[in-house]
Amino acid sequence: PPSLPWPRSFLLKSLEQVRKIQTRNSELLEQLCATYKLCHPEELVLLGHSLGIPKAPLSHCSSQALQLTKCLHQLHSGLFLYGGLLQALAGISPEVAPTLDMLQLDVANFATTIWQQMETLGVAPTAQPTQSTLPTFTSAFQRRAGGVLAASHLQSFLETAHCALNHWV
Amino acid sequence: ESCGHITISVPIIRLGDPVTASCTISPTCSKLAQEPQILWRLQDGPNQPGDSQRHLGDGSQESTITLPHVNHTKAFLSCLVPWANSFQVLDQAELQAGYPPASPSNLSCLMNLTTNSLVCQWEPGPETYLPTNFTLKSFRSRTDCRYQEDSILDCVPEDRQSTCSIARKHLLLYQNMVLWVQAENVLGTSESPKLCLDPMDVVKLEPPVLQALDISPGLVPRQPGCLWLSWKPWKPGEFIEQECELRYQPQLRGTNWTLVSHLPSSEDQFKLCGLHQAPVYTLQIRCIRSPLPGLWSSWSPGLQLRPT
Amino acid sequence: ESCGHITISVPIIRLGDPVTASCTISPTCSKLAQEPQILWRLQDGPNQPGDSQRHLGDGSQESTITLPHVNHTKAFLSCLVPWANSFQVLDQAELQAGYPPASPSNLSCLMNLTTNSLVCQWEPGPETYLPTNFTLKSFRSRTDCRYQEDSILDCVPEDRQSTCSIARKHLLLYQNMVLWVQAENVLGTSESPKLCLDPMDVVKLEPPVLQALDISPGLVPRQPGCLWLSWKPWKPGEFIEQECELRYQPQLRGTNWTLVSHLPSSEDQFKLCGLHQAPVYTLQIRCIRSPLPGLWSSWSPGLQLRPT
Structure with a gap:
C-alpha cells in the first residue's frame, strides 16, 4: 500500500475514535427519534436553513484529492464546529443529556488527537480556532430538531473521515 | 425567524x-x-x-x-x-x-425506636401518568388534634416512594400531632384523611427473645410435662412498660395455639406445665405497651422445645 | 479559672x-x-x-x-x-x-466503558492508627508523561476505600496522563510511584457471548467431530478493534485446553473440527484490543457442547 502519511498508531487511534463517536452519535439519533418522533432529518431541511445549522467540509480528505495538512485542518475544524453545535444543544432534555455529554467529550478528545498530530508534524495553526456564531434555539422543538440535524451532519462527516483514514491503514 | x-x-x-x-x-x-x-x-x-x-x-x-x-x-x-x-x-x-391525583389512602405511621424516626406510609392511589408530588404534612396539636400549633417541616419522600420518615428532632413525643398526605400535579391537588396520634402510642415494638432454661434436676424436682423459659424485653424498648402473651402448640397437625396472657415483659424463670410429653412444642411470645396505648409487637421466632 | x-x-x-x-x-x-x-x-x-x-x-x-x-x-x-x-x-x-503513612503501592487503573470512568485501586500500606487521607492525584501529559500539563481534580475516595473513580469529563481519552496516590496524616505524607497511561489502553473489556449455531443438516453436510459457533463483541466495546482466542477442552479428567488464536471479535459462523465425538466439550473465548495496546478480557462463561 502507499507509504503511510501519518504514524500507524495515530491512524488506528483516530479510526477507533471515529467509530466510538459514530456509535454514540447514532445512539443520540435513535433517542431523538424514539423520544420526540423526529426520525427523518430530511424533513427538517427547511428548519435547518432558517436556524443556520452548518455542515463542515472534508474536501481535502477524499482519497482522490488527499492533501494531508489541509485534511488534518479540515478534520480539526469540523470537529471543533460540531463540538460547538453539540454544546449549543445543552439542556435539550434529561433523557438525551447523558448521551449528548459523552458525545461532546468524545468529539473534543478526538479534536485534541488531531491537534496534537498537527503539532507533531509542525503544521498546527498558531492559535486554536475560535467558534463561529452558533445557531440560537428559541424553542424546545428547535433545539431537538437542531440536535437531529447536527447529529446527522456529524454522521456523514464521520463517514467521510472514516473512509479517508481507513484508506491508509 | x-x-x-x-x-x-x-x-x-x-x-x-x-x-x-x-x-x-x-x-x-x-x-x-x-x-x-x-x-x-x-x-x-x-x-x-x-x-x-x-x-x-x-x-x-x-x-x-x-x-x-x-x-x-x-x-x-x-x-x-x-x-x-x-x-x-x-x-x-x-x-x-x-389524571388529577386521587386522595392518598391508608395512611399509617410507626415510631421506629432504632432510627428514632416516625415512619409513615400510604396508598398513592391510581396512576396519574403525570409528574405528581406527594408530601407528608404534619403539625403539633397538644390537645386532641382540633387546634393546629406549630407546623412541622414537610416530609418529602424519596422518588416514587409512598413512605416518609420524620426525624426525631421534628417530633414532640408524648404529645399529639396531626399528619396527612398531600398529592399534587398540574391537574389538581388532593389530601388524605388526617391522622391524629402521639408517636409514642405507635411504637413498633420488637418481641423479647424467648429462651429455654436448663434447670439442673438437682435444683428443682423434674415435673413431667413442664418447660422452663426466660425472656428479656427488646433493648431499645426496655424503658416502655409492656405486657406480653405467650402461645404454644405441639407440632402435630391440626392442633391450635394455647394462649397465656398478661405476662410481664421480663421473666427470669417461667414454668409452663400441663404439656404432653411426647411431641416437640413451638412457643412464641409477643408484647404490647401497657397500660399506656400501643401496638402489639410481632410474634417472636418459634422456639422448639420438648417438655421434661 | x-x-x-x-x-x-x-x-x-x-x-x-x-x-x-x-x-x-x-x-x-x-x-x-x-x-x-x-x-x-x-x-x-x-x-x-x-x-x-x-x-x-x-x-x-x-x-x-x-x-x-x-x-x-x-x-x-x-x-x-x-x-x-x-x-x-x-x-x-x-x-x-x-505511624506516618507508608507509600501506597500496587496502583492500577481500569477504564470502565459502562460507567465511562477510570477506576484506580491501590494498597494503602500498613495501619497507621491515625486519621489518614488518601488522594488520587493526576495530570494530563500529552507526550510521554515527562511534562505536566493541566492537572486533573483530586479524586477523594469514599471513606476508608482504597479505590477512586475519575469521571469521564475529567479524562482526555487517547492522551497520556500521570496518576499517583498521596497518603497524608499528622505525622507525615507519602506518595505512591507514578503511573503513566492512556485510559483507552487500560479498557476493561468484557468477553463476547459465545453461542452454538444449530446448522440444519440440509444446509451443510454433517461432518463428524465438528461444532458450529458464533459470537458477537461486547456492545460497549464494539467500536474497539479486537483480536480473540478460543479455548476448548473435553470434560474428561486431566485433559488440557486447546487454544485457537488470532480470531476476529465477531463471527457469524465458525466451524471447529477435529473433535472427538463422545464427550461434551467446554468452550470459552476472550478478546484483547488489537493492534492498539489493551488488556485481555476475562474468559467467557463456559459453553458446554457435544460435537456432531
Whole structure:
C-alpha cells in the first residue's frame, strides 16, 4: 500500500475514535427519534436553513484529492464546529443529556488527537480556532430538531473521515 | 425567524379530553409555495390535514385541528407542509395527558425506636401518568388534634416512594400531632384523611427473645410435662412498660395455639406445665405497651422445645 | 479559672516514642492544700507522681512527667491531686500515637466503558492508627508523561476505600496522563510511584457471548467431530478493534485446553473440527484490543457442547 502519511498508531487511534463517536452519535439519533418522533432529518431541511445549522467540509480528505495538512485542518475544524453545535444543544432534555455529554467529550478528545498530530508534524495553526456564531434555539422543538440535524451532519462527516483514514491503514 | 408555529389550547389535559391546536405559517417563509396545505402528524402517525385552514390578515396561513380524545399520556404533535417531494416539519408541540391525583389512602405511621424516626406510609392511589408530588404534612396539636400549633417541616419522600420518615428532632413525643398526605400535579391537588396520634402510642415494638432454661434436676424436682423459659424485653424498648402473651402448640397437625396472657415483659424463670410429653412444642411470645396505648409487637421466632 | 492545666510536648506522636507533659496548679486554686503532690494517671492506670515537681515564681506548682514509650494509639493522661480521702482530676489531655503513612503501592487503573470512568485501586500500606487521607492525584501529559500539563481534580475516595473513580469529563481519552496516590496524616505524607497511561489502553473489556449455531443438516453436510459457533463483541466495546482466542477442552479428567488464536471479535459462523465425538466439550473465548495496546478480557462463561 502507499507509504503511510501519518504514524500507524495515530491512524488506528483516530479510526477507533471515529467509530466510538459514530456509535454514540447514532445512539443520540435513535433517542431523538424514539423520544420526540423526529426520525427523518430530511424533513427538517427547511428548519435547518432558517436556524443556520452548518455542515463542515472534508474536501481535502477524499482519497482522490488527499492533501494531508489541509485534511488534518479540515478534520480539526469540523470537529471543533460540531463540538460547538453539540454544546449549543445543552439542556435539550434529561433523557438525551447523558448521551449528548459523552458525545461532546468524545468529539473534543478526538479534536485534541488531531491537534496534537498537527503539532507533531509542525503544521498546527498558531492559535486554536475560535467558534463561529452558533445557531440560537428559541424553542424546545428547535433545539431537538437542531440536535437531529447536527447529529446527522456529524454522521456523514464521520463517514467521510472514516473512509479517508481507513484508506491508509 | 422560523416558518411555522403551533399554539395549543392547553398543553396538559385530562386523558380522553379533546384538545385544539393551530399552526400558523408566516408569510416571510420564502422557501414555501404561496399557500401550502398545512398538515398535522400525531407521534409517528399519518400526515392529516387540519379541520380548517384560513388566511390571516397579515398574509400568514393558519390551520386548526381538534383531537377529540387524547389517549396518549405523552405525544408529539407536528405541523408539516409539502416540500419538494417530501414534507417539512415546521414546528412540534408536546402534548401530555393524565389524571388529577386521587386522595392518598391508608395512611399509617410507626415510631421506629432504632432510627428514632416516625415512619409513615400510604396508598398513592391510581396512576396519574403525570409528574405528581406527594408530601407528608404534619403539625403539633397538644390537645386532641382540633387546634393546629406549630407546623412541622414537610416530609418529602424519596422518588416514587409512598413512605416518609420524620426525624426525631421534628417530633414532640408524648404529645399529639396531626399528619396527612398531600398529592399534587398540574391537574389538581388532593389530601388524605388526617391522622391524629402521639408517636409514642405507635411504637413498633420488637418481641423479647424467648429462651429455654436448663434447670439442673438437682435444683428443682423434674415435673413431667413442664418447660422452663426466660425472656428479656427488646433493648431499645426496655424503658416502655409492656405486657406480653405467650402461645404454644405441639407440632402435630391440626392442633391450635394455647394462649397465656398478661405476662410481664421480663421473666427470669417461667414454668409452663400441663404439656404432653411426647411431641416437640413451638412457643412464641409477643408484647404490647401497657397500660399506656400501643401496638402489639410481632410474634417472636418459634422456639422448639420438648417438655421434661 | 480552672485549678490545673496540662500542656503536652506533642499531642500526636509516633507509636513507641516518648512524650513529656507538665501539669500546672494555679495558686488561686483555693480549695487545695498549700503544696499538693501532683499525680498523673494514664488511661485507668495507677496514680503515679511526676518525674519532678517544682514551685514556679507566681506561686503555682508544676509537675513534669515523661512517658518513655507511648504504646496506646489513643489514651487519656489525667493530672490529679489528693483531696479529702480521695483524688480530684484537675485536667485531662488526649494522647494519640501512630505511624506516618507508608507509600501506597500496587496502583492500577481500569477504564470502565459502562460507567465511562477510570477506576484506580491501590494498597494503602500498613495501619497507621491515625486519621489518614488518601488522594488520587493526576495530570494530563500529552507526550510521554515527562511534562505536566493541566492537572486533573483530586479524586477523594469514599471513606476508608482504597479505590477512586475519575469521571469521564475529567479524562482526555487517547492522551497520556500521570496518576499517583498521596497518603497524608499528622505525622507525615507519602506518595505512591507514578503511573503513566492512556485510559483507552487500560479498557476493561468484557468477553463476547459465545453461542452454538444449530446448522440444519440440509444446509451443510454433517461432518463428524465438528461444532458450529458464533459470537458477537461486547456492545460497549464494539467500536474497539479486537483480536480473540478460543479455548476448548473435553470434560474428561486431566485433559488440557486447546487454544485457537488470532480470531476476529465477531463471527457469524465458525466451524471447529477435529473433535472427538463422545464427550461434551467446554468452550470459552476472550478478546484483547488489537493492534492498539489493551488488556485481555476475562474468559467467557463456559459453553458446554457435544460435537456432531
